Amino acid sequence: MKAAVYHGERDVRVEEVPDPEIEESTDAVVRITHTAVCGSDLWFYRGESDYPTPGRTGHEPMGVVEEVGDDVTSVRPGDRVLAPFAISCGECEFCRKGLYTSCVEEKGWAGEHDGAQGEKVRAPFADGTLVRVPERYADDEDVLESLLPLTDVMCTGHHAAVSAGVGPGDTAVVVGDGAVGLCGVLAADRLGAERIVAMGHHEDRLEIAEEFGATETVAARGEEAVERATELTYGGANHVLECVGAESSMDTAFDVARPGGTVGFVGVPEGVDEAAFLEKAFRKNVGLEGGVAPVRKYVDDLMADVLQGTLDPSPIFTKTVDLEGIPEGYRAMDERDAVKVLVKV
């Protein structure tokens, strides 16, 4: 079969790899139909974080179950499924409390297992990891494209909003206009926020933010951006979603937080060296909550909303490629030609 493989900085190739097979009785083999390129993939793509070379890529799988091990009970061949970027056993202390990303058994797809950017994957702990799409929607292409972001970015944006404590009537600030930030806007709106200020640097993305429920947008940078957002929130917001993971965005998030507020952070903090934000957190008693999103905890609720038509994150996909087009997908994301790339395998 074919799959995308990372060979070094800005070098992703689609090449022949071995077909996956059932190895444990709790495994399933899934034929991938839809997947995506993630903003977090850009860290290694740009050579800014360590990654195996060669290394399989992709962690947002959706597809059809081909085969299951003897102990798999929740899915069967032919089922349309999706899976979070984190593999989880479903049975340990952390899975049971909803913190699937701290599962004692497993970590993630690419790197430790098959990458999702390929024709098939072996899915370990299929019962704990795979989420079944109800049969009546299993072949509805529009629905599937709206569900795919639930494998990562939509649930990650939701985790930012939940971690920031967004509730009905609240004012929230979303820092970042990437796919996660846009999903954060959608999530804050879904949770009932009355005012949502989206901060970013790209007019086209901030337009999507408005479509997703942002009541105001701030396109400025640095101090000007902080001043504008602070002014719009009459002194800072109690709920701030940090959806980037850079040093400057952490600073911005704590700058625009109201004393006593909370920053929900979900951006992989690859670029945060200095802890300047900590002094702000201390002085204003602004909490920091969140982290890597326990997607599995949220996916059922969000799926229900997608299926009933009240939630649709699919506008984040501004470009679509096929399997062979994955390298072009990375290029487009890297050069910001696309917000997020959908891969139809």
Add this chain to the structure above:
Amino acid sequence: MKAAVYHGERDVRVEEVPDPEIEESTDAVVRITHTAVCGSDLWFYRGESDYPTPGRTGHEPMGVVEEVGDDVTSVRPGDRVLAPFAISCGECEFCRKGLYTSCVEEKGWAGEHDGAQGEKVRAPFADGTLVRVPERYADDEDVLESLLPLTDVMCTGHHAAVSAGVGPGDTAVVVGDGAVGLCGVLAADRLGAERIVAMGHHEDRLEIAEEFGATETVAARGEEAVERATELTYGGANHVLECVGAESSMDTAFDVARPGGTVGFVGVPEGVDEAAFLEKAFRKNVGLEGGVAPVRKYVDDLMADVLQGTLDPSPIFTKTVDLEGIPEGYRAMDERDAVKVLVKV
């Protein structure tokens, strides 16, 4: 009158300063009877943070009201009072929600106002700032020494415990065996924690921690300390009190936190440059809550416990000096000859 004045690194002198007077109708003048030297005073004492020279020192005042302005209604001359390290108007948005340290009007004593290490202070916003000690206890020396820590360290330790979410039956880890850490142990015990692991470097202080309710102590350093605390908590604690504010103690706090847990931090983060703890927070979804303690929010509840005899933080005072002895008090704190110094003016 006489008061302590900072003149530069390790140079605190008791010298003649002008008597305070009522300046605003909301002021009171308080004759100080008891005060203390704070661990956070060591930052400037050691030349590690900026401080005016000359600059009045001390922010933990207890004394007797001498005079009040026309608009003061909650205290009158002759009342025994204490005050938090933060001055607060009692009427703004943040005071009303209990976040007195973010009061829009005022900041603190020494630096912006009179320091508490002197014969008298002018207390701005007396109604919002001063806390009256009930008359029947107003001259009970034992009670007063047990109440004095409520001006800062006891409420700060309590804020760490509250921020870390400590409740009945919980397991908590307290990082730091200074006065705040010891008060954190006392607070965790008061909130019902079943197991309290106190981490520090000084056997004599860890003995006080045991007296205060620590069920286990860890006196090791670095990785060994983390391993021991992790083992004692079967994989980390859901509630961690960070009571130091150094880079290494932040790292330790996030190392010993259980996935999904919370670090309550109250140590002034003067020494935290690198944000290594952030990656741990992200990976494990460990929240960071707390900051500078809104003492005024807690002081009434904690005072009730002191007065009924169920709370007594006074063992943190391991040395007592008079007004002239304040420079010796700083020396003793600096050289760790004393946990905390009580000043009887």
